[in-house]
Amino acid sequence: MATTVDKIKDIEAEMAKTQKNKATSFHLGQLKAKLAKLKRELLTPTSSGGGGGSGFDVARTGVASVGFIGFPSVGKSTLMSRLTGQHSEVAAYEFTTLTTVPGQVVYNGAKIQMLDLPGIIQGAKDGKGRGRQVIAVAKTCHLIFIVLDVNKPLTDKKIIEAELEVMGEYKISSADIAIRCDATIDDLIDVLEAKSRSYIPVIYALNKIDAISIEELDLLYRIPNACPISSEHGWNVDELLEQMWEKLNLVRVYTKPKGKLPDYTQPVVLRSTKCTVEDFCNAIHKTIVEQFRQAIVYGKSVKHQPQRVGLSHELADEDIITIIKR
Numbered sequence: 001m002a003t004t005v006d007k008i009k010d011i012e013a014e015m016a017k018t019q020k021n022k023a024t025s026f027h028l029g030q031l032k033a034k035l036a037k038l039k040r041e042l043l044t045p046t047s048s049g050g051g052g053g054s055g056f057d058v059a060r061t062g063v064a065s066v067g068f069i070g071f072p073s074v075g076k077s078t079l080m081s082r083l084t085g086q087h088s089e090v091a092a093y094e095f096t097t098l099t100t101v102p103g104q105v106v107y108n109g110a111k112i113q114m115l116d117l118p119g120i121i122q123g124a125k126d127g128k129g130r131g132r133q134v135i136a137v138a139k140t141c142h143l144i145f146i147v148l149d150v151n152k153p154l155t156d157k158k159i160i161e162a163e164l165e166v167m168g169e170y171k172i173s174s175a176d177i178a179i180r181c182d183a184t185i186d187d188l189i190d191v192l193e194a195k196s197r198s199y200i201p202v203i204y205a206l207n208k209i210d211a212i213s214i215e216e217l218d219l220l221y222r223i224p225n226a227c228p229i230s231s232e233h234g235w236n237v238d239e240l241l242e243q244m245w246e247k248l249n250l251v252r253v254y255t256k257p258k259g260k261l262p263d264y265t266q267p268v269v270l271r272s273t274k275c276t277v278e279d280f281c282n283a284i285h286k287t288i289v290e291q292f293r294q295a296i297v298y299g300k301s302v303k304h305q306p307q308r309v310g311l312s313h314e315l316a317d318e319d320i321i322t323i324i325k326r
């Protein structure tokens with residue numbers, strides 16, 4: 001059965017290809033009415049209907065993911081297209097985006113997944129709109145861009161924070177657990193601990209600065225963890241990416257084959273919570289650990305340059321490593 005989201009997409013497609021003229025105006029009017037009804041359905045989902053969670057789970061790629069959260073029409077999809085080149089529908093009406101739209105940015109050699117999400121409204125955490133699904137996806141991200149429209153009062157920021165606050169207080173009393181890899185008890189505990197902490201860094205992307213004065217812009221620069229941008233014009237998105245990189249706290253490791261120069265073009269990128277020599281080996285191929293004898297490391301993680309280390313040694317950003325096999 002077609003979900004509400006499917007039906008909406010169909011109607012939107014039909015409206016897009018219907019020419020606007022006197023003969024079609026009645027038909028277009030009917031389509032518009034249908035669209036409005038379906039969108040209302042989405043906003044007040046029943047237990048069975050409302051389109052379910054279709055399209056919310058997307059395949060995860062890259063070393064980290066960044067979710068876009070904000071009220072409708074603040075410019076999330078415009079930002080997505082600007083950063084990734086991945087087309088995500090943009091329009092002046094609310095709830096243009098109805099599902100998760102994934103895209104990718106390669107920054108400093110790291111593949112980072114961007115997830116454009118539907119707009120949330122007040123009451124999202126209680127299930128209003130697609131709020132629950134959106135927040136559920138956001139919780140799986142390593143960083144959140146809270147996108148705000150600078151033409152709207154910053155009280156919006158408070159409302160969104162209140163909606164997201166539940167994420168931090170989220171506790172697991174009982175859960176269905178699906179394990180999709182060879183997991184040890186330690187891995188499981190790590191996952192559950194990370195879940196219950198649910199601490200996710202945030203950057204406020206203050207969008208549409210093309211529509212304000214320089215004096216107003218000066219004020220925006222004082223907001224902590226914020227980055228004023230114009231998605232439409234591409235203004236200051238470099239700074240947003242720089243801030244993203246800092247918050248993600250990723251570790252680039254360059255491989256140096258024995259007797260050769262390091263390969264600076266393709267770092268192995270690790271998360272700072274999983275950056276031991278063993279994690280590095282596993283990121284290349286899981287059989288490497290079995291043949292591992294020692295590693296020779298240059299860089300910030302070692303006192304002596306170079307230094308011989310074992311599997312448990314923690315690597316630092318921009319380290320250079322040579323693996324010696326048995």
Ligand SMILES: Nc1nc2c(ncn2[C@@H]2O[C@H](COP(=O)(O)OP(=O)(O)OP(=O)(O)O)[C@@H](O)[C@H]2O)c(=O)[nH]1
Nearest residue numbers: 072073074075076077078091095096097119231232
């Ligand atoms: N002036 C200005 N308008 C912008 C900017 N970014 C986006 N817009 C406009 O804002 C409107 C909404 O943009 P979208 O990207 O669809 O917003 P969204 O947050 O994805 O909206 P939903 O998917 O409906 O939640 C469109 O008319 C855009 O052209 C910007 O930097 N400056």
Ligand SMILES: [K+]
Nearest residue numbers: 073091093096
């Ligand atoms: K929109």
Ligand SMILES: [Mg+2]
Nearest residue numbers: 076077096097
């Ligand atoms: Mg959108």
